[in-house]
Amino acid sequence: FSVDFEKFGAVPVSPRALLRVLKRNESALLYPGGVREAFKSLKDGEKYKLFWPSASKSSDFVPLAAKAGATIVPVAAIGAEEGFNMLLDADEMLELPYFGERLRESAKSTPVGRPGERFVVPLSVPQLPERFYFLFGAQISTAGVDASDAEACVAVYEAVRRELESCIDFLLSKRQQDPYRALLPRAAVEASWNWTRQAPSFTL
DSSP states (O other), X not given: OOOOGGGXXXXXXXXXXXXXXXXXXXXXXXXXXXXXXXXXXXXXXXTXXXXXXXXXXXXXXXXXXXXXXXXXXXXXXXXXXXXXXXXXXXXHHHTSTTHHHHHHHHHHTSOOSSTTOOOOOOEEEEOOOOOOEEEEOOOEEOTTOOTTOHHHHHHHHHHHHHHXXXXXXXXXXXXXXXXXXXXXXXXXXXXXXXXXXXXXXXXX
């Protein structure tokens, strides 16, 4: 089983590919947390935490954005991590007799976007999904940022991360006020309206 992600507009994970997209004045959706963030352990209190590279080591995507004069828009999304129950996280998968060693060997041959990443999928089972919430953060321009100025790029990088974390915290707090957060109450009220409108969430 394989998926041709390019049909969905995906490009290879490389600085060159990202810069090419940005210089064509196209929008790019980037996940700085990579595999580590995607396969975080929901059993160890890592829910909705970011796992970006340290700014002291790299300003990551910012120099590329600066070269293209791109505007960065942090996008917060919550809800997906309540859609499944994690039985075994990646570390626990690797500790399994027999299967753990096979997973470890398989991960070695799987391309990753960052050095040190490991492509080990946790074992999870789906559960009734909750509502998804999205919030577009404040735009952060790289116009005038010198891509070779490490200090300036780090400042932008940290600003993007702070804005995203603030948006995530906002959504986590505000969804507590949503009476239709759970699927069944939301489906019931929307069915009573003949599916002609969506159940409200919360006031921004």
